[in-house]
Amino acid sequence: MGDLEPSRHPRPVSVYLHVPFCVAKCGYCSFYSLPVGGAPDKALVALYLEALSAEIASLRGTWGPFSIKTLYVGGGTPSLLSLQDWESLLRVLASLGDLSVLREATVEANPCSLREELTSLWRSSFMTRISLGVQSLDDGELRVLGRLHDAQTALQALERAVRSGLETSADLIFGIPGQTLGSWKRSLSLTLCAGVSHISAYQLTLEPDAPMSNRAPDLPDGYPFYRYAQWYLPRKGFRQYEISNFAMQGYESWHNLAYWRHQDVLALGPAAWGYWGGLRYRNAETLELYLEEARQGFPLREQRGERLSKRAQGIEAAILALRTSWGIPRAGFAAAWGNPMLHEIERFLREEVPSHCVFFDEEKITLTAAGMRVGNAIWAGLLGLGDG
Amino acid sequence: MKQENIRNFCIIAHIDHGKSTLADRLLEETSTVEAREMKTQLLDSLSLERERGITIKLVPVRMDYVSRDGQKWVLNLIDTPGHVDFGYEVSRSLAACEGALLVVDATQGVEAQTVANAYQAIEQGLEILPVINKIDLPSAHPEEAKREIHDVVGLDTDDALLASAKDGRGIHEILEKIIEKIPPPKGDPDAPLQALIFDSVYDNYQGVICYVRVVSGTLRTGQNILFMATQSSNSVDEVGVFRPSFTPVESLGPGEVGYVVAGVKTLAEAQVGDTITDARNPAPSPLPGYRKVKSVVFCGFYPVERDDYPQLRDALEKLCLNDSAITFEPETSVALGFGFRCGFLGLLHMDVAQERLRREYEVDLVATAPNVVYEIETKTGELIEAHRPSDFPDFGAIEEVREPYIRLSIFVPSEFVGRVMQLVQDKRGEYRSMDYLTPERVRLVYEMPLAEFIIDFHDRLKSQTRGYASLDYEFIGLKPSDLERVDILVNGEAADAFSFICHKDAAYHRGHAAVTRLKELIPSQLFEVPIQASIGKRVIVRVNVKALRKDVLAKCYGGDITRKRKLLEKQKEGKKRMKQIGKVSIPQEAFLAYLQVENKD
Numbered sequence: 001m002g003d004l005e006p007s008r009h010p011r012p013v014s015v016y017l018h019v020p021f022c023v024a025k026c027g028y029c030s031f032y033s034l035p036v037g038g039a040p041d042k043a044l045v046a047l048y049l050e051a052l053s054a055e056i057a058s059l060r061g062t063w064g065p066f067s068i069k070t071l072y073v074g075g076g077t078p079s080l081l082s083l084q085d086w087e088s089l090l091r092v093l094a095s096l097g098d099l100s101v102l103r104e105a106t107v108e109a110n111p112c113s114l115r116e117e118l119t120s121l122w123r124s125s126f127m128t129r130i131s132l133g134v135q136s137l138d139d140g141e142l143r144v145l146g147r148l149h150d151a152q153t154a155l156q157a158l159e160r161a162v163r164s165g166l167e168t169s170a171d172l173i174f175g176i177p178g179q180t181l182g183s184w185k186r187s188l189s190l191t192l193c194a195g196v197s198h199i200s201a202y203q204l205t206l207e208p209d210a211p212m213s214n215r216a217p218d219l220p221d222g223y224p225f226y227r228y229a230q231w232y233l234p235r236k237g238f239r240q241y242e243i244s245n246f247a248m249q250g251y252e253s254w255h256n257l258a259y260w261r262h263q264d265v266l267a268l269g270p271a272a273w274g275y276w277g278g279l280r281y282r283n284a285e286t287l288e289l290y291l292e293e294a295r296q297g298f299p300l301r302e303q304r305g306e307r308l309s310k311r312a313q314g315i316e317a318a319i320l321a322l323r324t325s326w327g328i329p330r331a332g333f334a335a336a337w338g339n340p341m342l343h344e345i346e347r348f349l350r351e352e353v354p355s356h357c358v359f360f361d362e363e364k365i366t367l368t369a370a371g372m373r374v375g376n377a378i379w380a381g382l383l384g385l386g387d388g
Numbered sequence: 389m390k391q392e393n394i395r396n397f398c399i400i401a402h403i404d405h406g407k408s409t410l411a412d413r414l415l416e417e418t419s420t421v422e423a424r425e426m427k428t429q430l431l432d433s434l435s436l437e438r439e440r441g442i443t444i445k446l447v448p449v450r451m452d453y454v455s456r457d458g459q460k461w462v463l464n465l466i467d468t469p470g471h472v473d474f475g476y477e478v479s480r481s482l483a484a485c486e487g488a489l490l491v492v493d494a495t496q497g498v499e500a501q502t503v504a505n506a507y508q509a510i511e512q513g514l515e516i517l518p519v520i521n522k523i524d525l526p527s528a529h530p531e532e533a534k535r536e537i538h539d540v541v542g543l544d545t546d547d548a549l550l551a552s553a554k555d556g557r558g559i560h561e562i563l564e565k566i567i568e569k570i571p572p573p574k575g576d577p578d579a580p581l582q583a584l585i586f587d588s589v590y591d592n593y594q595g596v597i598c599y600v601r602v603v604s605g606t607l608r609t610g611q612n613i614l615f616m617a618t619q620s621s622n623s624v625d626e627v628g629v630f631r632p633s634f635t636p637v638e639s640l641g642p643g644e645v646g647y648v649v650a651g652v653k654t655l656a657e658a659q660v661g662d663t664i665t666d667a668r669n670p671a672p673s674p675l676p677g678y679r680k681v682k683s684v685v686f687c688g689f690y691p692v693e694r695d696d697y698p699q700l701r702d703a704l705e706k707l708c709l710n711d712s713a714i715t716f717e718p719e720t721s722v723a724l725g726f727g728f729r730c731g732f733l734g735l736l737h738m739d740v741a742q743e744r745l746r747r748e749y750e751v752d753l754v755a756t757a758p759n760v761v762y763e764i765e766t767k768t769g770e771l772i773e774a775h776r777p778s779d780f781p782d783f784g785a786i787e788e789v790r791e792p793y794i795r796l797s798i799f800v801p802s803e804f805v806g807r808v809m810q811l812v813q814d815k816r817g818e819y820r821s822m823d824y825l826t827p828e829r830v831r832l833v834y835e836m837p838l839a840e841f842i843i844d845f846h847d848r849l850k851s852q853t854r855g856y857a858s859l860d861y862e863f864i865g866l867k868p869s870d871l872e873r874v875d876i877l878v879n880g881e882a883a884d885a886f887s888f889i890c891h892k893d894a895a896y897h898r899g900h901a902a903v904t905r906l907k908e909l910i911p912s913q914l915f916e917v918p919i920q921a922s923i924g925k926r927v928i929v930r931v932n933v934k935a936l937r938k939d940v941l942a943k944c945y946g947g948d949i950t951r952k953r954k955l956l957e958k959q960k961e962g963k964k965r966m967k968q969i970g971k972v973s974i975p976q977e978a979f980l981a982y983l984q985v986e987n988k989d
Binding site: 259274372 | 913914915935936937938939940941943944945946947949950952953956957959960971
């Protein structure tokens with residue numbers, strides 16, 4: 001893996017930027033964001049953009065220069081920013097480094113704030129992809145989730161995104177209290193009909209810091225919904241290329257693949273996570289702390305990180321690779337982590353995991369659809385191989 | 389003190405009939421303890437006993453009393469343990485007395501155990517003085533209580549005393565009657581020493597303190613004494629009497645009750661029922677009635693945390709210093725790790741031991757389901773004493789299994805007779821007799837396997853009769869029985885902690901209950917896990933813990949990876965506390981839940 005010394009040649013990296021503003025916290029959300037009611041305060045956004053600029057400069061100085069492979073602007077609600085702020089943001093991002101190899105640049109958007117002016121701007125810039133937080137196309141379920149949009153708004157936003165010519169992905173949630181297989185099917189098929197090329201299907205889970213976890217409703221068993229998605233989406237040409245992601249051939253998210261392939265990801269913005277040469281690190285947790293650190297030149301980046309032992313990294317690499325349909329590539333994995341580790345992992349998967357969950361061939365080891373359904377248990381088992 | 393002016397007596401009473409309170413009043417009346425020093429129920433020594441309101445055994449006490457006619461007397465009150473578990477101790481305490489107060493609650497009448505203890509006292513030649521207690525209560529029916537004593541026990545109740553230990557009525561009369569009716573002790577002060585140990589306790593500073601009743605000869609400081617059963621010989625450091633605190637005296641003569649300290653290190657050397665004699669001038673024979681106490685109920689004690697094994701061992705060792713009737717030996721269980729197989733006199737004894745380990749020694753432990761000792765005759769004629777299910781040989785090698793039986797007397801209001809009969813029959817009880825004590829009260833006699841009794845009989849009897857039934861039992865020996873060992877297999881591997889012994893006819897039912905319970909407790913794994921109950925190689929019931937069908941983290945980007953790994957690692961820490969049976973991990977909690985439920989099931 002890479003080293004931490006500055007090098008003269010641009011290093012190809014993925015970049016995650018966190019935009020920490022939203023209108024209101026959704027009940028299930030455990031990401032960091034500042035609920036600002038309407039539009040975020042101009043002056044605060046200006047400070048944020050200024051700090052971002054400083055962070056990019058600091059990163060280029062220590063780890064750069066970079067050539068950017070993929071970019072992901074997440075939140076919060078990035079689409080909440082005004083057109084002018086977006087213009088500034090794109091300028092700031094362009095200062096990261098060489099964008100000539102940029103393969104994919106995604107922005108997360110909320111159906112309520114996805115405006116024509118923004119999609120046009122993105123289309124004319126280096127952005128390539130919109131990830132729209134649809135979550136459900138059932139008004140009752142959207143209310144349970146505490147979303148501010150209704151199904152109608154979501155469908156209109158989907159249409160706007162698709163029409164803009166940007167690749168469009170939709171996030172959908174299953175396992176919502178009150179959800180039925182019928183309503184899930186409707187959400188899936190309406191989303192497909194809108195013309196998306198990518199769907200992320202997440203089960204509703206409540207982290208302890210999510211607002212809804214206090215009221216902790218009984219969550220339904222996600223199994224039937226997940227199983228149905230695994231059955232339905234491939235029939236519509238959407239391959240399950242990762243445990244929670246389905247895409248038409250060629251529309252997989254390259255940025256997300258970087259996480260699962262243990263590739264370098266730079267973190268920008270408050271509460272963003274990065275991965276750099278084996279170091280997984282986290283930025284300052286709140287906007288306030290982030291602005292404070294910007295004034296001091298971002299001194300703490302490495303101290304908030306965690307560097308796993310070589311062995312633990314290898315096990316994690318296997319776990320992440322197994323999440324994807326490409327699985328563990330034998331040759332590549334052995335080259336990176338050694339043959340003994342590959343054998344050990346293979347032995348575990350052959351002996352401790354039911355045979356219908358794993359598929360072995362000469363090039364790779366992958367999870368089957370059934371294996372993906374019990375991914376956590378397999379993950380836990382692999383972790384059990386331990387550090388020793 | 390002249391021998392003729394000594395009276396040794398005990399109190400026989402059912403739990404709650406007011407034994408401790410009556411003893412307290414006697415102490416006050418004789419000024420042994422000033423009223424202001426009086427804690428309620430002074431003589432209950434264990435805090436646990438006081439808390440539960442049950443007295444296992446009172447501390448003995450010596451009272452000085454001046455009677456109406458001006459004579460001075462020494463009255464020794466020796467207690468009898470108030471629970472069926474301690475039948476042998478009762479008999480030794482009775483052997484130290486010449487008389488007994490038979491205390492009956494005027495609102496309740498005679499209870500089963502009272503009858504048993506009264507008969508034992510009569511059998512040992514004690515003079516019985518009936519006392520009707522609690523006459524202050526509005527619901528008291530002294531005449532009915534008297535009639536029951538007459539009809540049920542068969543004692544003459546013309547002289548029965550009416551008393552209220554609560555307000556002090558009748559206490560003086562009791563003392564006068566003790567002097568009048570209970571005979572003085574006999575015994576030659578110059579004969580070779582014979583002193584009966586009716587109890588012994590362990591003291592951290594002095595070692596074992598034996599509570600004795602001198603039968604003949606004299607026991608004095610400096611004397612070389614011999615414990616006749618254990619042949620251990622020691623020199624007497626101190627003799628004394630109970631006032632009720634330990635008060636040293638020069639010597640104890642025939643008929644006197646007191647204590648001996650003689651540098652004895654373990655209770656095993658000074659067993660209840662043994663005879664102390666003079667080492668230089670030994671008595672030709674020990675006093676009759678000694679026997680080695682035998683555990684009848686066994687269970688495994690395991691530390692909740694595996695690392696606490698040494699603490700559990702230390703605690704058990706200390707507890708045994710105080711209670712020689714507990715036996716323990718190390719054992720291991722595939723499921724529970726290292727622990728001890730402990731033997732007890734009965735269920736209450738086991739409960740008390742478990743509770744004392746928790747409270748006094750702060751040990752957190754798991755107790756496995758109690759079981760009795762089976763005798764197995766193999767086809768080759770060998771006899772095996774089976775203390776645990778794993779002691780059972782293969783089914784094919786067994787010629788006969790014998791299990792301990794008890795004769796059970798139950799006193800119950802007649803309206804509950806039907807329910808009690810049903811309960812006893814469910815527990816493999818065999819009917820012996822039924823008679824009406826009064827038109828409202830019935831005595832039922834059954835013979836029943838002890839194993840069925842120890843599981844939950846007492847609790848169920850109480851709930852079936854709203855607490856109105858009382859019972860007593862005695863061992864009547866071993867009887868052949870169609871018993872089988874039911875093994876529980878998890879994923880094809882035997883889980884020793886789960887196996888149990890039961891009657892052939894109940895095997896399917898109990899096996900089914902066990903595997904069903906385990907199915908609820910064992911979390912789904914990647915594989916389907918069969919849980920089977922088997923007898924020998926024959927599987928009698930099987931259920932499956934369905935394979936995990938979904939366990940997946942939906943979102944897994946950037947920080948999710950670290951968060952999730954940390955979560956799983958935390959679970960892995962927890963998993964160290966899981967018990968591994970083959971490939972299957974069973975949470976500790978499941979084990980505990982299973983074992984605790986099994987007790988009641």
